[in-house]
Amino acid sequence: MRTQLTNYIARLFAGDLSAFGGPATDEAVAGHIRAEQMSLVLGYSVGIMLANACNAAVLAVALRHSPDWAFALGWTVVVAGAAIAFGLQSHLSRRITKPQFVSRRAMHRLVRNAFMLGAAWGIVPVAFFANASTGGQLVITCLCSGMLAGGALAFATIPIAAIAFTTPIFIGIAICLGQDGDPAYVLMAVLVVVYGTVLLRAVFVNSFVFARRVIRQIEADRTVRQDPLTQLPNRVAFNETLDGALKRLALSGEEFAVLLLDLDRFKEVNDRFGHPGGDEFLVQVASRLQRCTRAAEHVARIGGDEFALVMANLVRPEDALGIAERFVAAFTEPFLIEGCEISGETSVGIVLAPRDGNTPLDIMKNADAALYRAKKAGPGTVCFFEEADDKASRDRKALQTDLAGAVARDELFLVFQPFLDLGENRITGFEALLRWQHPSRGLVPPSEFIPIAEETGLIHEIGEWVIRRACATLADWPENIRVAVNFSAAQFHNTGVLQTIVQALADAKVAPHRLEIEITESMLLSKYGSAASILNALLELGATVALDDFGTGFSSLTYLRKLPFSRIKIDQSFIRDMLVQPDCAAIVKSVISLARDLNIDVVAEGVETADQLEYLRQISCDEVQGYLIGRPVSAVGVQALLNSKKLRAIFAA
Ligand code: C2E
Ligand code: MG
Ligand code: MG
Numbered sequence: 211m212r213t214q215l216t217n218y219i220a221r222l223f224a225g226d227l228s229a230f231g232g233p234a235t236d237e238a239v240a241g242h243i244r245a246e247q248m249s250l251v252l253g254y255s256v257g258i259m260l261a262n263a264c265n266a267a268v269l270a271v272a273l274r275h276s277p278d279w280a281f282a283l284g285w286t287v288v289v290a291g292a293a294i295a296f297g298l299q300s301h302l303s304r305r306i307t308k309p310q311f312v313s314r315r316a317m318h319r320l321v322r323n324a325f326m327l328g329a330a331w332g333i334v335p336v337a338f339f340a341n342a343s344t345g346g347q348l349v350i351t352c353l354c355s356g357m358l359a360g361g362a363l364a365f366a367t368i369p370i371a372a373i374a375f376t377t378p379i380f381i382g383i384a385i386c387l388g389q390d391g392d393p394a395y396v397l398m399a400v401l402v403v404v405y406g407t408v409l410l411r412a413v414f415v416n417s418f419v420f421a422r423r424v425i426r427q428i429e430a431d432r433t434v435r436q437d438p439l440t441q442l443p444n445r446v447a448f449n450e451t452l453d454g455a456l457k458r459l460a461l462s463g464e465e466f467a468v469l470l471l472d473l474d475r476f477k478e479v480n481d482r483f484g485h486p487g488g489d490e491f492l493v494q495v496a497s498r499l500q501r502c503t504r505a506a507e508h509v510a511r512i513g514g515d516e517f518a519l520v521m522a523n524l525v526r527p528e529d530a531l532g533i534a535e536r537f538v539a540a541f542t543e544p545f546l547i548e549g550c551e552i553s554g555e556t557s558v559g560i561v562l563a564p565r566d567g568n569t570p571l572d573i574m575k576n577a578d579a580a581l582y583r584a585k586k587a588g589p590g591t592v593c594f595f596e597e598a599d600d601k602a603s604r605d606r607k608a609l610q611t612d613l614a615g616a617v618a619r620d621e622l623f624l625v626f627q628p629f630l631d632l633g634e635n636r637i638t639g640f641e642a643l644l645r646w647q648h649p650s651r652g653l654v655p656p657s658e659f660i661p662i663a664e665e666t667g668l669i670h671e672i673g674e675w676v677i678r679r680a681c682a683t684l685a686d687w688p689e690n691i692r693v694a695v696n697f698s699a700a701q702f703h704n705t706g707v708l709q710t711i712v713q714a715l716a717d718a719k720v721a722p723h724r725l726e727i728e729i730t731e732s733m734l735l736s737k738y739g740s741a742a743s744i745l746n747a748l749l750e751l752g753a754t755v756a757l758d759d760f761g762t763g764f765s766s767l768t769y770l771r772k773l774p775f776s777r778i779k780i781d782q783s784f785i786r787d788m789l790v791q792p793d794c795a796a797i798v799k800s801v802i803s804l805a806r807d808l809n810i811d812v813v814a815e816g817v818e819t820a821d822q823l824e825y826l827r828q829i830s831c832d833e834v835q836g837y838l839i840g841r842p843v844s845a846v847g848v849q850a851l852l853n854s855k856k857l858r859a860i861f862a863a
Contacts (some may be wrong), residue, residue: 223321224314225368232418233425241311243424247367248312248320252300258364259297262327263290265353269334272349278338285337289330296323317368324365325374331357332378335386351398354383355405362409367420372413380406437511439489440496448510451520452570458522459563467521467530467562470577471499471537474555474589476515479547487547494545495554502536518577527562527594534558534592541590555589557581566595579603610662612648617675621647624679625842628851629694629813629833632826637852638833639692641728642680643842644672664700673701674710681718681725683845688852694726694756702729702741711748722752728779730758745773756813761797775810782816782836789821799829806830 222229225247226240235243270286273279331354339350358376365372383402387395435447443451458464473495480488492515499509499517509519521530537558544551559581567573579599584591593599616622626640646654663669677695684693701707715722727748729741745755754776761781770778780801787794798814805812814826817836826834840851 220314222370224317225321225370227369227417227421230369230414233421235421235425238311239425239428241313242428243421244312244314244317245309246424247420248316249309250367251320251364251371252303254364255300256297258360259293259300261360262293263297265356266290266293268349269338269353272346273338273342275343276338276346277341282338285330285333289327292330293327320368321371321374324361324371325378328357328361328375329378332380332382335382339386340389354379355402358402358406358409362413366413367417369410369413369417372410376406376409440493440511442496442500442517443508443510445510445512447508448512448518448520449570451508451510452573455520455522455563456568456570459568464522465524465563465565467524467527467560468573468577469519469521469530469534469537470559470561470574470581471517471519471556472581472585473515474557474585475552476554479552479554483547483550490547491545491552491554494547495541495556498540499537502533502540504533524562527560530560530562531592531594534560538590538592557584557587557589558592559584559595560592561595575603576600582606606662609651609654609659610666613646613659613662613666613668613672616646616648617671619649621649622672622675623647623844624676624683625844626683626693626848627835627842628840629835630839631833632831637691639694639724639726640687640848641694641835641842642676642683642696644676644696660698664698667700669698669700670704670707673697673707674714677711678714678717681714681720683848684720684724685718686845687848689724691852692724692726692754694728696728696758699730699741702744705744708744708747711753712751715751715753722748723754725753726756726776727753728756728758731760731762742773749774759815760801770804770808770810777811777813777833778805779813779815779835785814785816785822785826785836786818789825795825798826798831802829802831 218229224240225244226232226235227243228234266286266289270279270283273282276282335350335354339347342350357379361375361379362372365375380402384399387399387402435443435450437444452468455464455466459466476488476491479491483491492511496509496511496517503509503519504521507519507521509517512518519533521533524530537556541554541556544553546552559577559579561567561573561577561580563573566576576595576599579602580593580595582603583596583599584593587593623645624642625645626642628637629639629641630636631638644656644660646656646659648654660669663672680693680695684691687693697707711725711727715725727745729745749755755773756777756779757770757775758779759781760778761784778801780798784794784798788798789795802812811832813833813835814822814831815835817823817826817834817838819838822836823834823838840854843851
């Protein structure tokens with residue numbers, strides 16, 4: 211009971227409208243309503259305090275012939291001085307950005323100040339009315355009525371403050387009128403009560419309407435500024451926070467940092483578990499990230515798997531690094547999605563303002579560039595923006611523009627790298643590898659331009675060119691030689707790709723079984739989309755499918771059951787280390803034996819030494835590919851390679 215009463219009183223003096231039967235809210239919303247109420251009052255406060263000071267001066271002048279003049283002058287000096295000081299203080303404490311939350315204590319202070327000012331004015335009729343001249347009495351009556359009306363207007367959204375301010379004045383008037391038996395004063399008392407009731411009633415009605423409007427606005431704000439999935443602020447909210455930080459930077463030099471994060475394996479998770487699993491992953495990531503930040507700072511989700519944080523009032527760049535490292539560490543523990551443990555990772559790019567930019571555009575562009583470098587360095591990397599990133603990002607843009615016209619300008623060409631069958635000791639085919647002869651940069655490696663082509667969608671046009679050119683080249687090779695063509699996952703999002711392949715085979719008049727499609731694991735994971743159905747259609751047509759870079763993705767052997775692969779290509783990283791690291795050798799051996807049981811051939815990628823070749827022979831690897839057998843060569847070089855002495859020597863081994 212007692213705590214209920216204390217709680218009620220606390221709510222009452224905090225301006226909480228539920229104390230008067232207004233809308234009930236939780237503390238977060240109540241704090242937001244207080245912020246709005248306070249900002250309205252502070253908005254008027256300078257004018258109101260000036261009016262108070264003027265009124266006090268007017269009173270002193272009106273009472274100059276009264277016997278109470280000395281007291282009135284003292285009163286005026288105190289009230290006018292306090293009003294001017296308070297007006298100045300509230301002007302200086304005006305925030306650059308409106309706070310989103312105001313504490314109960316701040317509201318208590320406002321109510322207390324309102325009461326003190328009201329009490330000062332309540333003294334006036336009691337102390338000065340009786341001895342004042344008729345003119346003086348008229349002035350006091352006008353001032354008190356004006357104060358009542360002005361106070362009600364100033365505190366129109368905070369009934370408790372309006373009550374705290376007007377009550378002492380009402381009491382003062384009541385005492386003053388009650389001292390005299392004049393019936394006119396009784397009439398005046400009635401009028402004051404009527405006016406007071408009307409004013410306070412208006413204050414209540416107005417404040418309830420105001421609070422309901424703020425609540426509706428908070429709800430609308432939530433939908434506009436909050437990501438519905440993770441409940442984190444969204445891009446709109448992030449942009450506003452960034453704008454606020456830039457304003458503070460301009461006005462007070464307050465430095466800040468922006469941290470940009472991108473999940474390294476979100477796409478794989480999304481593909482493997484579908485959208486509900488991907489959503490669950492994001493929700494878990496969001497809550498882990500939010501726990502890493504400083505109080506009152508919120509990570510925002512600004513894109514599918516992109517998160518960002520504005521760190522205001524940055525004292526040292528190391529503080530930003532500290533938070534970034536906490537973000538990275540938040541991924542150490544695996545995530546539990548649909549009962550499976552999934553390891554996620556993130557990279558972080560950091561920009562410092564104003565050092566790295568002072569416009570939203572520059573800051574985000576540079577954060578992107580820093581993040582790009584972090585991602586390139588590998589998952590879990592944190593990079594501060596550096597001048598060179600800017601150059602790298604401009605370079606990338608330029609490369610993008612150039613790539614758009616590369617097919618038309620005939621700058622792309624294919625090279626072919628042989629597969630050697632260790633059982634038959636003969637070359638069974640070639641992998642077509644794309645090259646770009648840039649007019650000024652020279653030869654650009656596919657690792658640089660394929661990701662750009664994928665991001666921009668140019669991969670469809672380029673991929674079509676590759677398959678057509680590969681099939682056309684294949685037409686000139688002996689019947690028992692195949693060509694393997696690499697496909698990006700993005701190409702399979704376009705169902706037209708099947709038609710393109712069929713058309714390329716038909717135009718070149720080559721049998722479909724001579725074409726092998728190389729795909730990576732990530733493409734198989736897709737529960738959705740058309741990848742599986744397109745690959746099945748290709749298999750029905752007679753083409754074969756190889757699983758490229760095996761061991762580098764999720765490396766789950768269950769994927770091998772998803773499609774009837776004709777080949778697995780063990781990634782070159784395992785081949786490179788298999789003679790020095792026993793675990794690599796164990797993986798290579800077990801993949802080969804598993805593949806044999808599943809009736810799938812194995813190609814070892816990246817064979818560079820005779821020892822590696824010998825070992826692969828011993829463990830019955832079916833085919834090998836690598837610089838030892840042959841580097842990628844032009845179409846013209848293929849025939850020469852087929853007859854090469856070096857290869858014969860390898861066959862004979
Ligand atoms: P990939 O399909 O795994 O191709 C093998 C890469 O390893 C090739 O690099 C090849 O030159 C290189 N390589 C072959 N043998 C050795 C070796 O003994 N040692 C070493 N260190 N490397 C070796 P390249 O040509 O730079 O291609 C890189 C990647 O670019 C390819 O990896 C493939 O994923 C992609 N790519 C190439 N051409 C195309 C294309 O036409 N379309 C698509 N979507 N991707 C392509
Ligand atoms: Mg390949
Ligand atoms: Mg490969």
